[in-house]
Amino acid sequence: MHKNVLIIFFLVFLAVPSFAQTGKVNSDSIPFAPAVNYDAGDAPYSIFCADLDGDLDLDLAVADKKSDSVSILKNNGDGTFQTKVDYAAGDGPQSVFCADLDGDSDLDLAVANYSSDNVSISKNNGDGIFILDSNYAVGDGPYSVFCADLDGDLDLDLAVANAFSDNVSILKNNGDGTFQTKVDYGAGGAPVSVFCADLDGDLDLDLAVANWDSNNVSILMNNGDGTLQTAVNYGAGGGPFSVFCANLDGNPGLDLALANEISYNVCILKNNGNGTFQTKVDYGAGDTPQSVFCADLDGDTDQDLAVANYLSDNVSILKNNGNGTFQTKVDYGAGDGAYSVFCADLDQDSDLDIAVANYSSDSVSILLNQTITGVEDDGGIAQRPGGYSLSQNYPNPFNQTTKINFTLPRSGFVSLNIYDILGRKVRTLVSEHSSSGYKSVLWDGKNDFGKDVTSEIYFYQLRVGDFSETKKLVLLK
Numbered sequence: 001m002h003k004n005v006l007i008i009f010f011l012v013f014l015a016v017p018s019f020a021q022t023g024k025v026n027s028d029s030i031p032f033a034p035a036v037n038y039d040a041g042d043a044p045y046s047i048f049c050a051d052l053d054g055d056l057d058l059d060l061a062v063a064d065k066k067s068d069s070v071s072i073l074k075n076n077g078d079g080t081f082q083t084k085v086d087y088a089a090g091d092g093p094q095s096v097f098c099a100d101l102d103g104d105s106d107l108d109l110a111v112a113n114y115s116s117d118n119v120s121i122s123k124n125n126g127d128g129i130f131i132l133d134s135n136y137a138v139g140d141g142p143y144s145v146f147c148a149d150l151d152g153d154l155d156l157d158l159a160v161a162n163a164f165s166d167n168v169s170i171l172k173n174n175g176d177g178t179f180q181t182k183v184d185y186g187a188g189g190a191p192v193s194v195f196c197a198d199l200d201g202d203l204d205l206d207l208a209v210a211n212w213d214s215n216n217v218s219i220l221m222n223n224g225d226g227t228l229q230t231a232v233n234y235g236a237g238g239g240p241f242s243v244f245c246a247n248l249d250g251n252p253g254l255d256l257a258l259a260n261e262i263s264y265n266v267c268i269l270k271n272n273g274n275g276t277f278q279t280k281v282d283y284g285a286g287d288t289p290q291s292v293f294c295a296d297l298d299g300d301t302d303q304d305l306a307v308a309n310y311l312s313d314n315v316s317i318l319k320n321n322g323n324g325t326f327q328t329k330v331d332y333g334a335g336d337g338a339y340s341v342f343c344a345d346l347d348q349d350s351d352l353d354i355a356v357a358n359y360s361s362d363s364v365s366i367l368l369n370q371t372i373t374g375v376e377d378d379g380g381i382a383q384r385p386g387g388y389s390l391s392q393n394y395p396n397p398f399n400q401t402t403k404i405n406f407t408l409p410r411s412g413f414v415s416l417n418i419y420d421i422l423g424r425k426v427r428t429l430v431s432e433h434s435s436s437g438y439k440s441v442l443w444d445g446k447n448d449f450g451k452d453v454t455s456e457i458y459f460y461q462l463r464v465g466d467f468s469e470t471k472k473l474v475l476l477k
Contacts, residue, residue, distance in 0.1 A: 029317070029330040030297050030298050030304075030317055030319070030330070030369065030371060031369070031370040031371060032317075032332050032353075032354065032367040032368065032369055032370065033367060033368045033369075033370055034333070034367075035332070035333055035334050035335065035356070035365040035366065035367050036080070036365070036366045036367075036368075037335055037358075037361070037363045037364065037365050037366075038060075038073055038081050038084070038363060038364045038366065039083070039084055039362065039363055039364075040062045040064060040071045040073075040084060040357065040358075040362055040363055040364050041062065041064025041066075041067040041069050041070075041071045041084070041086055041362065042064050042065070042066035042067035042362055043064060043065040043066035043067070043359050043362065044062045044063065044064050044065075044071070044339070044340070044357040044358060044359060044362065044363070044364065045063050045064070045065045045093070045094050045095070045339055045340060045357065045359060046062070046063040046093075046094060046095045046096050046339075046340045046357060047060060047061070047062050047063075047096075047340045047341075047342050047355050047356065047357035047364060048060070048061045048062075048096050048097060048098050048342060049061075049342045049344040049346065049355055050098035050107050050421075051107065051421065051456050051457070052072060052074070052098065052106075052107055052124065052128040053074055053127050053128030054106060054126060054127060054128070054455065054456075055075075055077070056456060056457050056474060057075040057076075057077045057346075057348060058075055058344050058345065058346055058421065059072060059073060059074045059075050059081075059128060060072070060073040060075075060081060060355060060364060061096045061098055061109060062084075062096070062357055062364060063089070063093040063094060063095055063096040063111055063112075063357075064086070064093065064362075065092050065093055065094060065114070065359075066092075067086070068088065068089055068090065068091055068092065068093065068113075069086040069087060069088055069089055069093070070086070070087050070089050070093060070096055070109055070111055070122070070130075071084040071085070071086050071087075072084065072085050072086075072087065072128060072130070073085075073364065074128060075346065077348065078347050078348070079346040079347030079348075079353060079366060079368050080366075081364075081366070087109075087122055087130045087132065088132055089109075089111040089113060089120045089122070089132070090111065090113025090115070090116040090118050090119075090120045090135060091113050091114075091115035091116035092113055092114035092115030092116065093111045093112065093113050093114070093120070094112050094113070094114040094142065094143050094144065095111065095112040095142075095143065095144045095145050096109055096110070096111050096112075096145075097109070097110045097111075097145050097146060097147050098110075099147035099156050100156065100454065101121060101123075101147065101155075101156055101173065101177040102123060102176055102177030103155060103175065103176065103177070104124075104126075105454040105455065105477075106124040106125075106126045106454075107124055108121065108122060108123050108124050108130075108177065109121070109122040109124075109130055110145050110147055110158060111145065112138070112142040112143060112144055112145040112160055112161075113135075113142065114141055114142060114143060114163075116135070117137065117138060117139065117140055117141065117142060118135045118136055118137050118138055118142070119135065119136045119138055119142065119145055119158060119160055119171070120132060120134075120135050121133045121134050121135075121136070121177060121179070123177065133177070134178065134179075136158075136171055136179050136182070137181075137182065138160045138162060138169040138171070138182055139160065139162025139164075139165035139167050139168075139169050139182070139184060140162055140163075140164040140165035141162055141163040141164035141165070142160045142161065142162050142163070142169070143161050143162070143163045143191070143192040143193065144160065144161040144191075144192060144193045144194045145158060145159070145160050145194075146158070146159045146160075146194050146195060146196050147159075148196035148205045149205065150170060150172070150196065150204075150205055150222060150226040151172055151225050151226030152204060152224065152225065152226070153173075153175070154449060154451060155173040155174075155175050156173055157170065157171060157172045157173050157179075157226060158170070158171040158173075158179060159194050159196055159207055160182075160194065161187070161191040161192055161193055161194040161209055161210075162184075162191065163190045163191060163192050163212070164190070165184070166186065166187060166188065166189055166190065166191065167184045167185060167186050167187055167191070168184070168185050168187050168191060168194055168207060168209055168220065168228075169182040169183070169184050170182065170183050170184075170185065170226060170228070171183075172226055183227075185220055185228045185231070186230070186231055187209045187211060187218040187220070187231055188209065188211025188213070188214040188216050188217075188218045188231070188233055189211050189212070189213030189214030190211055190212040190213035190214070191209045191210065191211050191212075191218065192210055192211070192212045192240075192241055192242075193209065193210035193240070193241065193242045193243045194207055194208070194209050194210075194243075195207070195208045195209075195243050195244060195245050197245035197254050198254065199219060199221070199245065199253065199254055199271065199275040200221060200253075200274055200275030201252065201253065201273070201274065201275070202222075202224070204222040204223075204224045205222055206219065206220060206221050206222045206228075206275065207219070207220040207222075207228060208243050208245055208256055209231070209243065210236065210240040210241060210242060210243040210258055211233075211236075211240065212239050212240060212241060212261070214233070215235065215236055215237065215238055215239065215240065216233045216234060216235050216236050216240070217233070217234050217236050217240060217243055217256060217258060217269065218231035218232070218233050219231065219232045219233075219234065219275065219277070220232075221275060232276075234256075234269055234277050234280070235279070235280060236258045236260060236267055236269075236280060237258065237260025237262070237263040237265050237266075237267045237280070237282060238260050238261070238262030238263030239260055239261035239262030239263065240258040240259070240260050240261075240267075241258075241259050241260065241261040241289070241290050241291070242258065242259040242289075242290065242291040242292050243256060243257070243258050243292075244256070244257045244258075244292050244293060244294045245257075245294075246294035246303045247303065248268060248270070248294065248302075248303050248320065248324040249270055249323050249324030250302065250322070250323065250324070251270075251271075251273065251324075252271075252273040253271030253272065253273040253274070253275070254271055255268060255269060255270045255271050255277075255324060256268070256269040256271075256277060257292045257294055257305060258280075258292065259285065259289040259290060259291055259292040259307055259308075260282075260285075260289065261288055261289060261290060261310075263282070264284070264285060264286070264287060264288065264289065265282045265283060265284050265285050265289070266282070266283050266284075266285050266289065266292055266305055266307055266318065266326075267280040267281065267282050267283070268280065268281050268283070268324060268326070269281075270324055281325070283305075283318055283326045283329070284328070284329060285307045285309060285316045285318075285329060286307065286309025286311075286312040286314055286315075286316045286329070286331060287309050287310070287311040287312035288309060288310040288311040288312070289307045289308065289309050289310075289316070290308050290309070290310045290338070290339045290340065291307065291308040291339065291340045291341045292305055292306070292307050292308075292341075293305070293306045293307075293341050293342060293343050294306075295343035295352050295423075296352065297317060297319075297343065297351075297352050297369065298319060298371065299351060299371055300320075300322070301468050302320040302321075302322050303320055304317060304318060304319050304320050304326075305317070305318040305320075305326060306341050306343055306354055307329075307341065308334070308338040308339055308340055308341040308356055308357075309331075309338055310337050310338060310339055310359065311337075312331070312338075313333065313334055313335065313336050313337065313338055313358075314331045314332060314333050314334050314338060315331070315332050315334050315338060315341055315354060315356060315367065316329040316330070316331050317329065317330050317331075317332065318330075332354075332367055334356040334358060334365040334367070335356065335358030335360075335361040335363045335364075335365045336358055336359075336360035336361035336363075337358050337359035337360030337361060338356050338357075338358055338359075338365070339356075339357050339358065339359040340356065340357040341354060341355070341356050341357075342354070342355045342356075343355075344421070345421070346366060346368065347368055348472075349369075350470070350472065351369040351371045352369055353366065353367060353368045353369050354366070354367040354369075355367075387407065387409030388406075388407065388408065388409060388462075388464065388467045388469070389406060389407040390404075390405075390406045390462045390469040390471060391404070391405040391406065392471060392473075393443075393460065393471070393473045396473050396474060397473075397474035397475065397476040398445075398473070398474070398475060398476070399445075399475075399476060399477060400444065400445065401442050401443065401444050401445070402442070402443055402445075402473060403440055403441070403442055404416065404429070404440070404441045404442075404443065404460055405438065405439065405440050405441075406438075406439050406441075406462050407437070407438050407439070408434060408435075408436045408437060408439065408464060409436055410436045411433065411434060411435045411436050412433065412434065412464045412465050413432070413433050413434075413464070413465075414430050414431075414432065414433070414434040414439075414462070414463070414464050415428070415430060415431050415461075415462075415463045415464075416428075416429040416430035416431075416441060416460065416461070416462050416463075417429065417431075417460070417461050418443060418458050418459070418460050419458065419459045419460075419461065420453075420456065420458055420459075421456060421457050421458070421459070425448075426447045426448070426453055426458065427443065427446065427447050427448055427453075428448060429441050429443060429460075443460075445475050445477070452477075453475065454475075454477075455475050455476050455477045456474075456475065457472060457473070457474055458472070458473050458474070458475060459471065459472055459473070460473060
């Protein structure tokens with residue numbers, strides 16, 4: 001495996017829900033605006049979108065391999081970005097992940113450094129300024145880092161894919177953003193991408209690892225305490241370079257999407273519902289796909305694919321048919337050497353945009369989604385066919401509690417969930433059969449474990465049968 005290759009690792013612990021309003025106008029292709037480019041560092045390899053300065057919009061963190069730094073580009077609030085500010089990392093940063101590692105309610109940086117065989121932790125001072133705190137030894141040639149609560153103690157641990165030692169390193173968090181000595185688990189040949197998600201439905205987070213050299217994906221099940229079982233391998237395409245876990249077919253269990261660098265395609269492995277997977281199905285992508293991200297890009301509540309293609313300098317969008325099969329790709333231009341793709345609402349219009357790190361042009365491309373949204377009435381209640389309605393929460397922003405009202409024209413099974421801005425479910429407010437009528441629910445700013453969540457933008461989503469509606473709320477503490 002050559003060393004001048006990128007791997008992408010981002011967030012999302014679970015499938016990203018639709019953050020788009022129903023009532024969107026969908027067409028055969030999603031109307032993305034032409035790319036707008038912003039300067040990054042030298043050879044950007046990985047990109048992550050998150051609210052780094054606490055102003056409730058999404059900024060960019062970019063790992064720049066050849067300048068040994070991470071570039072931070074702050075959002076002006078409308079999907080345009082300020083000039084980058086660079087922060088030192090280790091030698092050859094390959095991957096960056098943003099997460100609250102020290103429990104102080106702001107987002108820190110974890111960076112996998114390929115050449116120095118370590119992970120750098122940079123702490124956020126609360127306004128998007130970072131200080132390099134510590135380096136932690138991992139395996140040989142770390143390509144990817146993912147932050148997740150692997151041992152169930154409500155802090156975020158590290159999972160690192162090590163390309164040249166054929167293993168994954170797990171570093172448990174001491175609760176304050178310092179980490180214990182690594183424990184290594186075997187994967188396949190040249191693991192270059194790791195994703196943490198509950199694959200077998202037992203409420204702990206397992207690992208999916210893309211192995212470039214052995215052309216497969218390793219599944220390592222969690223024992224519930226952050227220790228992992230022996231890897232089980234499933235065939236992928238040629239040179240799998242990125243793995244993403246999401247519910248693609250609407251059936252129980254998170255499925256796998258892998259971008260295959262050598263075979264120029266994306267393969268889908270559907271979950272049988274228990275963490276075992278069916279034989280892959282391939283879909284064409286662009287030239288040398290490096291990264292795949294699953295997200296609802298067209299507002300129809302299923303998960304589409306965005307794929308960064310290095311040699312064709314573009315992003316391929318493959319729309320989901322609703323059952324985990326995908327339409328023929330539609331390509332959108334990015335910068336030179338598109339290596340990493342991330343989907344998020346960058347301009348705060350309730351649909352998902354695209355950010356791309358371009359290795360060859362030292363830039364970041366932003367493609368804003370131009371999908372048309374529905375219109376709300378003067379009362380702030382979105383009226384839908386059949387009499388369903390979902391109101392804007394009040395108060396908004398809120399500090400302690402907020403009220404969410406909705407109307408059901410008939411009885412049915414109702415789910416009302418809170419998601420964070422990266423698509424992770426935070427709280428289940430309603431999950432039951434309900435009679436028709438006017439309903440009201442309070443949210444107290446806590447997650448399903450009773451722990452206070454951080455000040456940021458959240459989304460609440462109502463689902464009843466075929467009806468689905470999502471709105472945005474803001475928690476300020």
